[in-house]
Amino acid sequence: MNTTHPKILEVHLKRLAVIYIRQSSPLQVENHLESKARQYQLTERAQSLGWPSTRCVVIDEDSGISGAQSFNRPGYQRLVSMVALREVGIVFGLEVSRLARNSLDWYQLLELAAAFDVLIADEDGLYDPAEFNDRLLLGLKGTISEVELYQIKARMVRGRLNKAQRGDLLWNLPVGLEYDVLSGQIQLDADQSVRHAVALVFRLFRQLGSVRGVLSYLAREGLDLPSQRLVRGVGRMITWQKPRYHVIYLMLTNPMYAGIYAYGRRQVQVDPLAHTRQIHRKGRADWEVFLPEHHVGYISQEEYEANVARLENNYQQFPANQGAVREGPALLQGLVWCKHCGRKMRVCYHDGQPYYTCDGAHRTFGTAICNRASAGRVDVLVEDLFLSLMNVTTLEQSMGAAHKLQKEAALVDRQWQEKLQRLSYQADLARRRYEAVDPANRLVAQTLETAWNERLVELEAAQHAYRQNRPTPDQVSSTQQEMEQVVTHLRDYWYQDGVSNQEKKDLLRCVIERVTLETHTSGKVIRAEIGWQGGAISTVEVPKYLFSAPHLFYRIAELARSLTDGQIAEALNAEGLETVKGRAWSARRVMDFRLSNGIPSGFTVNPQLRLTNTGYLTTAEAAARLEINQTTVQKWYKLGLLQGQHTGRQKALWIAWTAEVEQRLGGQASFDPQMISVKALCKLQGKTWEQLIRWCVEEGHHVYRFRRGTTFRFYVLPASCSLQP
Structure with a gap:
């Protein structure tokens, strides 16, 4: 065994010796050359401990990368994978901080080194992570390395903050x-x-x-x-x-x-x-x-x-915001809110037509759409109200806008002049560079000549664009008389494409704070509440599905408050108004128009389109209030006890209902001693009940109905004339 260290075994020498080299930043790699040289010298130490040069592997891919994390260090990841594959016998690092400055990464490496019998060496010594004392020492070194990094960062952050607080x-x-x-x-x-x-x-x-x-x-x-x-x-x-x-x-x-x-x-x-x-x-x-x-x-x-x-x-995604004005045709974009749920209504399009839609819950929870209205129909009414407010008193603001327009044109012209001056300087600089070069040096001269030509082309293109876009004085000048004419004929300019959609929206936002839309119970009428700047509120009703003839809609809606469909047809024909197709009005055509556009009436059985303050009830409603059946109601109508009229194709009976009728026939009137029982009068005059009631109505006597126990009794209050036939 060619080693004098007791911890190095033959199994270690048969594996690789990995020298891990890292510096924390590119600046250190460039300037701290001595540190880099010392790390590369660890190869010599590995060879002195018994590893031949063929089994010494240098990993330096992480040069210039911080050791605070491992996910961005490919060299460290390669080292860990080699340790896990039992390819490494020892890992060399100049110090522990070279390997990792993060406890998670450091202890992960220690666990793998202990499990696969890998040694770790630095300048101070050689350690076996499988031994408790060595592992304790390595753990302390790793913790100190992490704390050192934290302290370095903390000092830098506090220093930067202290300097920033002085503005330096x-x-x-x-x-x-x-x-x-x-x-x-x-x-x-x-x-x-x-x-x-x-x-x-x-x-x-x-x-x-x-x-x-x-x-x-x-x-x-x-x-x-x-x-x-x-x-x-x-x-x-x-x-x-x-x-x-x-x-x-x-x-x-x-x-x-x-x-x-x-x-x-x-x-x-x-x-x-x-x-x-x-x-x-x-x-x-x-x-x-x-x-x-x-x-x-x-x-x-x-x-x-x-x-x-x-x-x-x-920013429109935040509900309380109006959003920036855009070029779309919906003029109230960003101003419309739903009356039902309080959400802001967004603009959506169907077949190219804009609609104000409250579909926040629909998009989030899949519920039904809360509210929807045609933007074109709502905008028309709001535009009309807005234009009615505009008059010559706004001339001062209009003249101010004209002066701003002139200043704006001057600023644009100045920007163009500076751009041309800058391009002219660049072209002149390219020319001087070309003239300064030795003509014999064609390689350089040709490049400079090309650059000069490019600058000249840019200058010529900019001059041409300036001549095309330069505003003329008559485009921005505006006299007092011209501005008076603009304000006076604003309605004409507004509808003849003289004002863009963005300009219309800006003008509307100057006077309108918000518009609240509510779908009427009929489902076919939208009620718009316009909140003006300053707190005033205007209310208009908009047909939801009206495609043409808005003047007919409002006229029929006005007449339907008190007239039947037949009476409305007579009134429209008398006024010379025709249907959309140019025909005379009939009760059926009035009814079709009214139902198609959701116009409420006092003479319709549809509860959603029914006006409740017209003074007429259906036979069913009258029967319910009088606690009788509908046949009896019709019988009383024929006898004259109840007044009413027939309407529609089915000639439905509508009962005229007043507080006096409800009190007299509903059993709520006070009893008068002069009243005589109808039953007694029938015996006295030898008439049937129906004959007597008809006779009383014709003679002007008042017939009353009172509850007696579980039944009702009829009494007659004589008029000025006698009850004798």
């Missing part, structure tokens, strides 16, 4: 801000075009109110946004790129642009099982450092907080 902790600033080399303070970027581009983003969001709106505007105008990247050996480089959604969003939510020094805005959570990191944004109150007015910014702190609140309000 430096990191990569967002584009548009830079450090002053002399003073060490944060200042606006020296590049004027960068400053103007960043300021334009905040100005556009102040006007448009959504990230998508800013992105669409920049893309439509062909404007680029600055971006920065760090190049080693060069420093920060500014490049110009097409605007992107997340870039604009990060600019609007970064407090550095408001002159605020903030630290600890995010929290990192590590899943030990999935080995993933999740970054969560903390609330404003949970930030570790918040230093307002720390440096010069593009906006104020108040505007920054308003921007963040507006972005949160634009």
Whole structure:
């Protein structure tokens, strides 16, 4: 046995000697060369202990990777698998911390080494994990290594926090801000075009109110946004790129642009099982450092907080938010709520037509859809109410909008001028580089000539785009008389595509806080409650399934409150109104129109479409109240005791019902001594009951009905004339 150490046996020498090499970061790999050399020298120690060079394996794949975890260290995983396969006789490490700085990984390696008779060696000695004393010592070393890592991190975190609390902790600033080399303070970027581009983003969001709106505007105008990247050996480089959604969003939510020094805005959570990191944004109150007015910014702190609140309000998945205005035809998007369950109604489409739908419970629990209404029909009524509020008194606000339009055009033109100036400089720089090269060196000259041509092409394309997109003065100018004409004829512009859907939504949100929709009991009428800014409420009723002729709907709904279908038909014909197909109205056509559109009436047996305050009852309802059968009700109607009328194709009888009728025939009236029994009068006059009742009604006498025991008796209260025939 070619070894002097008593713990090394022949079985160990027949296996491999693994030298595990690791440094914690790429910076250490590059700069700490002595540590790396010492670790590679462990191969010589393995050979001195009896392992030939052919059985010495160096594992250095983990160079530059922290030992806090093992899932991201392929070299360590390879080492553990070799130990478990009995391929390893001894593991060499400069110190225990090279192998693992995590107790879970360290003790797992010790368990495997003890089970498969593997030795562990470092600079201090050689250990057998199967022996208690060696294992105890190795366990202490592993624990100390883990504690050491914790202390190092804790000191670094506390140091960073202490420095951040003074506002001195430096990191990569967002584009548009830079450090002053002399003073060490944060200042606006020296590049004027960068400053103007960043300021334009905040100005556009102040006007448009959504990230998508800013992105669409920049893309439509062909404007680029600055971006920065760090190049080693060069420093920060500014490049110009097409605007992107997340870039604009990060600019609007970064407090550095408001002159605020903030630290600890995010929290990192590590899943030990999935080995993933999740970054969560903390609330404003949970930030570790918040230093307002720390440096010069593009906006104020108040505007920054308003921007963040507006972005949160634009997030539609949160029920209380309105959401950002979009280009769809549903003008009340984000403002509509369900009266039945209180949920926010979303916009959905069926055959290209928008609908306001309350289907939160349906999507979550599979229940029926709570509420649904045609967006077009609701929007028409709300638009009409809104336009009725607009008049020339709003001219001052309109002129303010015109001035904003002129300023906006000037800002866009300035951005284009700076872009052309930047491209012109790049083309001139490429030209000077080409002219400075030796013409004989064609390899270099050809490359520089190609770069010069590319810059010239970019400049020419930008100049052409500028000429195409440049707003002319007459496009943004607006006089007082023109604005008066716009406001006066706003209704015409509104319906003649003079105003886009997004502009309509912005205008509606200025005056409307929310709209609550309720499906009427008929199921075919939607009642909309419009809550205006300031607290006023307006209520309108919308036909749910009306496809045409809304004027007929409202006229028939008005007449149906007191007239039968036949009487409504006569009134419509007298007014010269025709059906949708140009025909005269009949009772049947009125009934079909009314039932199709859910118009309630006092003369319908459908309880969902029945108006209860018209003063008429069906024979069944009258019979129930009088405690008689329907045949008797019809008999009393023929005798004149009850008044009513026949309606519909079936000539259904409707009984006129008043409080006097209910009191007189329902047995609730007070008895008058002048009343005479109908039975006695029949004997006195020699008439039947029916003949006597008909005679009393014709003569104007009042017939009363009183309960006597379990039955009812009829009495007659004489009128001014005598009861003698």
